[in-house]
Amino acid sequence: GAVVSQHPSRVICKSGTSVKIECRSLDFQATTMFWYRQFPKQSLMLMATSNEGSKATYEQGVEKDKFLINHASLTLSTLTVTSAHPEDSSFYICSARDTLQSANYGYTFGSGTRLTVV
Amino acid sequence: DQQVKQNSPSLSVQEGRISILNCDYTNSMFDYFLWYKKYPAEGPTFLISISSIKDKNEDGRFTVFLNKSAKHLSLHIVPSQPGDSAVYFCAAVYSGGGADGLTFGKGTHLIIQP
Numbered sequence: 001g002a003v004v005s006q007h008p009s010r011v012i013c014k015s016g017t018s019v020k021i022e023c024r025s026l027d028f029q030a031t032t033m034f035w036y037r038q039f040p041k042q043s044l045m046l047m048a049t050s051n052e053g054s055k056a057t058y059e060q061g062v063e064k065d066k067f068l069i070n071h072a073s074l075t076l077s078t079l080t081v082t083s084a085h086p087e088d089s090s091f092y093i094c095s096a097r098d099t100l101q102s103a104n105y106g107y108t109f110g111s112g113t114r115l116t117v118v
Numbered sequence: 119d120q121q122v123k124q125n126s127p128s129l130s131v132q133e134g135r136i137s138i139l140n141c142d143y144t145n146s147m148f149d150y151f152l153w154y155k156k157y158p159a160e161g162p163t164f165l166i167s168i169s170s171i172k173d174k175n176e177d178g179r180f181t182v183f184l185n186k187s188a189k190h191l192s193l194h195i196v197p198s199q200p201g202d203s204a205v206y207f208c209a210a211v212y213s214g215g216g217a218d219g220l221t222f223g224k225g226t227h228l229i230i231q232p
Binding site (some may be wrong): 001009110 | 219223
């Protein structure tokens, strides 16, 4: 089945620095990838939709200049948290859609990245 | 405004009995629904899904029921096993919206007691 690899699984960074998270579709091509964020005991909130070769679409309330998304190829999307602050500490999860899959509507999730800003 | 609601933050069920997890939605455009199982610090794992043209889908111990008129779906797990203990998320999408992300509920923490 479709596999989505997300790295790193956890990262600790100092306040003010930037952190890059990678999301790769390993055995399929994804023109669209999604980035979610989950706070403790909360829902997974869609942050943005990453489109290969074009600009990402951000959900309302998500700062595009803070959360930079690049989708340069059909198998790789990156999320960069710029000038991170402690309130950005969260669990970030990416998802890619394999349109050839039907059971899960093609949505496959990465294993997530725990970001802690100190 | 929460478009997908899971009103039970937690549910405790005895091993071997049936677990019933509920989910309500408000957006009538949603036409595909999915259930995910999730452990802390891991990505969600797909369990089962249902299209709005159906009212039931079954896969092994998991059955999802959809009541479109009530905008309600439920996940039944029978028999419940200790390994089923996890947080379960209901998610919905409008398939005609192009490449849309999923809208998730807040999750229900299922605890299977021996």
